[in-house]
Amino acid sequence: MAFEGLAERLQGTLTKIRGKGKVSEQDIKEMMREVRLALLEADVNFKVVKQFIADVKEKALGQEVMKSLTPGQQVIKVVNEELTALMGGEQSKIAVSQKPPTVIMMVGLQGAGKTTASAKLANHLRKKHNRTPLLVAADIYRPAAIKQLETLGKQIDMPVFSLGDQVSPVDIAKQAVEKAKAEHHDYVLIDTAGRLHVDQELMEELSQIKETVQPDEILLVVDAMTGQDAVNVAETFNDQLGLTGAILSKLDGDTRGGAAISVKAVTNTPIKFAGMGEKIDQLEPFHPERMASRILGMGDVLSLIEKAQTNVDEAKARELEKKMRTADFTFDDFLEQLEQVRSMGPLEDLLGMMPGMNKAKGMKNLQVDEKQIGRVEAIVRSMTKKEKQDPTVLNGSRRRRIAKGSGTTIQDVNRLLKQFEDMKKMMKQMTGMQSGKGKKRGKGMGGFKLPF
Numbered sequence: 001m002a003f004e005g006l007a008e009r010l011q012g013t014l015t016k017i018r019g020k021g022k023v024s025e026q027d028i029k030e031m032m033r034e035v036r037l038a039l040l041e042a043d044v045n046f047k048v049v050k051q052f053i054a055d056v057k058e059k060a061l062g063q064e065v066m067k068s069l070t071p072g073q074q075v076i077k078v079v080n081e082e083l084t085a086l087m088g089g090e091q092s093k094i095a096v097s098q099k100p101p102t103v104i105m106m107v108g109l110q111g112a113g114k115t116t117a118s119a120k121l122a123n124h125l126r127k128k129h130n131r132t133p134l135l136v137a138a139d140i141y142r143p144a145a146i147k148q149l150e151t152l153g154k155q156i157d158m159p160v161f162s163l164g165d166q167v168s169p170v171d172i173a174k175q176a177v178e179k180a181k182a183e184h185h186d187y188v189l190i191d192t193a194g195r196l197h198v199d200q201e202l203m204e205e206l207s208q209i210k211e212t213v214q215p216d217e218i219l220l221v222v223d224a225m226t227g228q229d230a231v232n233v234a235e236t237f238n239d240q241l242g243l244t245g246a247i248l249s250k251l252d253g254d255t256r257g258g259a260a261i262s263v264k265a266v267t268n269t270p271i272k273f274a275g276m277g278e279k280i281d282q283l284e285p286f287h288p289e290r291m292a293s294r295i296l297g298m299g300d301v302l303s304l305i306e307k308a309q310t311n312v313d314e315a316k317a318r319e320l321e322k323k324m325r326t327a328d329f330t331f332d333d334f335l336e337q338l339e340q341v342r343s344m345g346p347l348e349d350l351l352g353m354m355p356g357m358n359k360a361k362g363m364k365n366l367q368v369d370e371k372q373i374g375r376v377e378a379i380v381r382s383m384t385k386k387e388k389q390d391p392t393v394l395n396g397s398r399r400r401r402i403a404k405g406s407g408t409t410i411q412d413v414n415r416l417l418k419q420f421e422d423m424k425k426m427m428k429q430m431t432g433m434q435s436g437k438g439k440k441r442g443k444g445m446g447g448f449k450l451p452f
């Protein structure tokens with residue numbers, strides 16, 4: 001998991017100070033020494049670290065005392081704010097041209113994840129912003145690049161403009177923009193060539209494309225796993241082309257996090273998106289504040305809620321909620337609910353975003369959970385329609401049959417049935433309590449409680 005080492009060290013350091021009623025200058029000094037080491041170890045650029053420490057020290061010492069926070073918490077707040085500022089402060093959004101199409105050039109070194117990011121971004125623009133992008137295959141040098149983009153395009157049913165590998169990338173880009181205008185595409189995403197290293201020839205070609213199509217965005221795709229190198233690459237591309245933003249790919253990997261923290265600070269290029277996996281929908285807008293909270297172990301509850309809201313069918317969730325309140329909730333509903341939660345992504349990812357869940361210890365338990373859920377699902381799927389609707393018919397022989405059918409034991413089946421009943425009871429109590437106090441129900445998140 002990304003940032004693990006950094007997160008652990010920072011959280012360890014911050015925990016020491018968290019409860020302190022009084023924080024001395026010496027405390028802050030000691031803490032900052034540890035924060036400094038943690039950042040350097042995470043491969044954050046040393047100049048960035050130096051500035052960061054100076055800023056935090058100054059703010060932490062000069063702070064007015066707020067009644068609602070302990071001094072220790074206040075220091076953590078400063079660290080959080082500064083870390084957020086370092087990664088760009090506000091979320092930086094993708095450009096929208098007043099005169100469509102908005103033209104985006106995707107640049108980066110070979111293997112950074114540029115082609116994948118192009119398709120992911122096109123998919124994001126369509127899904128989240130209702131746009132009609134045109135993908136453009138302008139990498140004519142890497143033999144498989146055009147094919148790769150076409151395959152990805154097919155997979156998401158997105159048009160890909162290509163003229164093969166015998167036409168110059170400048171012409172391809174030019175014609176693509178003309179076609180987009182004629183066919184009313186509102187975004188054009190040009191997947192340009194990469195090299196293993198930055199070279200002059202590549203830069204010249206990219207400059208020519210830039211001159212010709214006058215892009216609204218030049219987005220650099222950098223591999224988060226490459227640490228300091230990512231920062232160097234960003235600096236070079238920025239000097240030569242003038243970047244408008246970066247996409248950090250492979251942030252799901254085992255990155256120490258230095259790139260995410262330094263790219264903006266060193267190059268003043270905002271990180272706009274983060275690649276969180278190989279799948280096409282694994283691209284997320286980069287929120288500096290959430291990322292900082294995540295690194296500091298405050299969890300990423302906001303991301304989680306947003307995810308829940310886009311993926312879960314609101315009407316269905318409300319329907320399920322109603323059923324729970326009236327205790328009509330059956331195993332069929334339960335399966336549906338499980339599928340909705342699953343549609344949000346692997347459970348491990350989801351739980352990783354929750355506060356306190358990203359500790360190494362926790363992760364082990366999560367894996368077990370995933371298995372347990374598989375078992376539960378198998379049990380429910382082995383029930384007949386009638387049994388799912390009315391579990392009270394489940395006598396001994398039916399339970400034995402289900403255990404056999406699902407490859408579990410009769411104890412597993414019994415346990416699940418008991419948990420299911422307990423859950424229903426609890427839900428009834430909870431909804432009773434809530435309506436009693438006249439509280440508003442949480443939007444969209446209502447359908448999610450699982451019985452484990």
Ligand SMILES: Nc1nc2c(ncn2[C@@H]2O[C@H](COP(=O)(O)OP(=O)(O)OP(=O)(O)O)[C@@H](O)[C@H]2O)c(=O)[nH]1
Nearest residue numbers: 110111112113114115116194249250275276277278
């Ligand atoms: N885990 C993970 N893998 C990714 C991510 N983005 C891309 N990849 C993988 O990284 C590899 C390289 O991605 P490509 O998109 O082919 O790289 P590229 O930068 O287009 O390469 P060139 O076209 O040669 O410049 C592929 O195997 C991708 O599946 C990500 O966010 N997470």
